[in-house]
Amino acid sequence: MIDLRSDTVTRPTEAMRAAMAAAEVGDDVYGEDPTVRALEERVAGLFGHQAALFTPTGSLANVLAVAAVVAPGQEVLCEARAHIARAELGAHGAVSGLTMRTWSHPRGQVDLAVLGELFAPDLGPYFVQTAALSVENTHNFAGGAVLPLADLQALRAFADERQVAVHLDGARIWNAHVATGTSFADYGAIADVLAVCLSKGLGAPAGSLMVGSADAIAAARVRRKRLGAGMRQVGILAAAGLHALDHHVERLVDDHAHARLLAEACGTDPAAVDTNIVTFDRADAPGFVARAREAGVLIGAVGARTIRLVTHLDVSRDDAERAAKVLAGL
Ligand SMILES: *Cc1c(COP(=O)(O)O)cnc(C)c1O
Numbered sequence: 001m002i003d004l005r006s007d008t009v010t011r012p013t014e015a016m017r018a019a020m021a022a023a024e025v026g027d028d029v030y031g032e033d034p035t036v037r038a039l040e041e042r043v044a045g046l047f048g049h050q051a052a053l054f055t056p057t058g059s060l061a062n063v064l065a066v067a068a069v070v071a072p073g074q075e076v077l078c079e080a081r082a083h084i085a086r087a088e089l090g091a092h093g094a095v096s097g098l099t100m101r102t103w104s105h106p107r108g109q110v111d112l113a114v115l116g117e118l119f120a121p122d123l124g125p126y127f128v129q130t131a132a133l134s135v136e137n138t139h140n141f142a143g144g145a146v147l148p149l150a151d152l153q154a155l156r157a158f159a160d161e162r163q164v165a166v167h168l169d170g171a172r173i174w175n176a177h178v179a180t181g182t183s184f185a186d187y188g189a190i191a192d193v194l195a196v197c198l199s200k201g202l203g204a205p206a207g208s209l210m211v212g213s214a215d216a217i218a219a220a221r222v223r224r225k226r227l228g229a230g231m232r233q234v235g236i237l238a239a240a241g242l243h244a245l246d247h248h249v250e251r252l253v254d255d256h257a258h259a260r261l262l263a264e265a266c267g268t269d270p271a272a273v274d275t276n277i278v279t280f281d282r283a284d285a286p287g288f289v290a291r292a293r294e295a296g297v298l299i300g301a302v303g304a305r306t307i308r309l310v311t312h313l314d315v316s317r318d319d320a321e322r323a324a325k326v327l328a329g330l
Contacts, residue, residue, distance in 0.1 A: 002323045004262070005300040007172075007255075007276060007312035010203040016243045023239035027232050028054070029225065035235030039242050043196065043209045046245075047188030051217035054238055056229055058171045058208040059088045061195035063095055063227075064220040065210045066132065068193050069165035072097030074131040076167065077118050080104040081141035083169055084134060095227070099128055108142030110135060110151045112158055119162060133159055134167040137176045137187070141302065144175065144259070144277025144310075149182045149190075156190040166190060171197040171208070175275040178252040192216075201252050201276060202244035203313040207237045248313060252276065258311040258320035265324035266309075278309040288330060295326045 003009045012020065026032035036054050044052040055061045062084050070076045076092070078085055080102040084092060092098055103114040120130045133155060137147040152168075159166045168191035170176075177184060188194065193212040198204035210220055224230060231237075252275075259278050260270035268280040282288040285301040292299050302308045309327075311320065 002319045003298045004309040005298050007200045007310045010313045019239045019243040020236050023235045025233040025235035028234050029230040033235040036238040039238040046184045047211050048185040049211045050214040052209045052211045053217050053220050055208050058197040061208040061210040063091045065193040065195050067096040068216040070098045070131040075099045075128045076132045076134050078134040079108050082136050107145040108139030110155050132165040136169040138172040138275050143279040144275040146176045146274040152190040165192040168194040170194050179275050198241040202248045204240040204244045207241050255311040265328040276311045281305045291330050297323045297326045
């Protein structure tokens with residue numbers, strides 16, 4: 001089976017497993033796991049921020065990051081198909097007591113004209129106040145679309161003028177970096193708080209980080225423990241993340257090439273594929289998914305008519321070519 005359902009399905013490589021087995025560890029709730037600390041410092045530095053916090057999932061990193069800049073009863077504005085709005089099961093409302101309003105863009109992009117309309121300043125005790133703007137780069141449900149740095153910088157300026165925060169869901173910021181050459185520091189500079197995932201394209205078995213100021217991270221560390229996600233000798237997982245940062249970032253160019261190859265086979269414009277995700281419509285998406293499975297290719301439907309393919313570390317050039325042949329023939 002060639003598994004194109006998600007880039008979360010990767011299994012740790014032998015070299016990653018060796019790095020995990022050799023990791024120096026300690027009790028991270030006491031702040032004594034040297035491998036976790038090394039990972040947190042490295043990722044904070046990469047994005048030009050003061051501190052970072054290791055979390056078991058990207059959803060938790062997002063929940064902690066958004067809560068760092070939006071108080072209960074305030075709102076965050078985001079694109080309608082943002083992961084924080086659609087795929088975190090309402091955690092930001094259920095756990096953090098904040099609300100969201102959304103704008104829609106077919107490619108998940110920033111739209112400052114619409115944001116200008118949506119934005120709600122502090123109007124006294126009558127209206128929900130906008131406290132933060134959130135963007136996702138790359139944008140998962142918009143087909144792995146990259147948000148150009150210039151647009152993110154314009155968003156930063158818009159937020160500064162209004163004195164609100166910017167949250168960046170950078171679950172796949174690695175893919176955006178490799179696709180555009182934009183530095184992690186430039187991406188980091190447009191956000192007050194970020195979330196990044198090690199368990200997607202980078203191929204770690206688990207782990208994400210929230211990135212931000214020392215104060216925001218100290219507060220998030222308390223919230224993380226309150227939510228039951230204080231972890232102990234978790235350097236075993238952090239070691240997988242450090243290994244992935246060393247070995248699995250630059251190779252994402254291969255995933256992007258494989259995605260374009262698959263797009264072409266499925267009759268989609270490969271030039272519209274920015275990174276490792278391909279989406280296209282079929283009248284009967286569930287039927288298409290079932291036929292692909294019978295032919296040895298696992299793919300996903302992300303809507304009644306929308307198919308999603310995701311390339312990753314465990315899909316070789318050969319796999320991509322074979323899957324392309326299968327899908328083209330369905
Ligand atoms: C996967 C993902 C996350 C985090 O997901 P978890 O499964 O909780 O690790 C956050 N944002 C985006 C855009 C994602 O694709």
